[in-house]
Amino acid sequence: MVQLHDKTFGPYLTAEEIQQRIAVLAAQINRDYAGKEVMFVSVLNGSFLFMADLFKQITVPAYIQFVRVYSYRGTGSSGKVNELMGLNETVKGKHVIVVEDIVDTGLTIQYIHRTVTAHEPASLKLASLLLKPEVYGGNPKIDYIGFEIPNRFVVGYGLDYEGLGRNLPAIYQLKENEV
Ligand code: XMP
Ligand code: MG
Numbered sequence: 639m640v641q642l643h644d645k646t647f648g649p650y651l652t653a654e655e656i657q658q659r660i661a662v663l664a665a666q667i668n669r670d671y672a673g674k675e676v677m678f679v680s681v682l683n684g685s686f687l688f689m690a691d692l693f694k695q696i697t698v699p700a701y702i703q704f705v706r707v708y709s710y711r712g713t714g715s716s717g718k719v720n721e722l723m724g725l726n727e728t729v730k731g732k733h734v735i736v737v738e739d740i741v742d743t744g745l746t747i748q749y750i751h752r753t754v755t756a757h758e759p760a761s762l763k764l765a766s767l768l769l770k771p772e773v774y775g776g777n778p779k780i781d782y783i784g785f786e787i788p789n790r791f792v793v794g795y796g797l798d799y800e801g802l803g804r805n806l807p808a809i810y811q812l813k814e815n816e817v
Pocket of ligand 1: 684727739741742743744745746747790791792793797798799
């Protein structure tokens with residue numbers, strides 16, 4: 639059991655389960671990209687541990703860059719405005735894999751997919767450690783998924799609750815009786 643701020647979280651995925659799954663994903667990527675170079679685009683902050691553990695197991699030539707997505711309410715418009723910070727022009731002509739921590743409604747990954755596509759990569763695939771299929775519409779397709787999980791808030795292994803919990807080596811789920 640883990641307490642962060644006012645909330646309690648119970649064990650969900652162990653560090654061993656996470657590492658075993660990452661080894662499988664890395665092997666799949668190494669196979670799929672044999673003879674090619676890969677440009678990883680890691681979405682901060684949440685994906686940093688997943689990205690690091692995955693990256694260490696990549697055996698094809700691999701570049702990496704880190705981006706951040708900011709969401710805010712635009713002045714004078716009702717909708718939410720996204721901004722992708724840090725995307726390097728060098729994605730052009732590269733085989734790009736975007737690496738996320740979690741896909742929930744998919745709004746974030748959809749925005750990133752559109753923006754990276756506009757930079758004309760040679761190819762583009764998406765990887766996410768976690769995905770909530772009860773919420774995600776399925777578009778765009780996530781090519782490399784660590785774990786499909788129920789629609790319940792999780793923390794640990796890069797994911798936070800109000801800033802805390804990122805350093806936990808395992809993943810924890812919000813307790814049933816809390817919201
Ligand atoms: P969307 O809905 O755009 O959301 O797919 C993706 C972003 O929302 C955050 N998120 C979570 N963060 N535990 C977290 O720590 C969760 O269960 C969770 N669900 C969504 C996260 O920042 C992600 O990039
Ligand atoms: Mg967060």
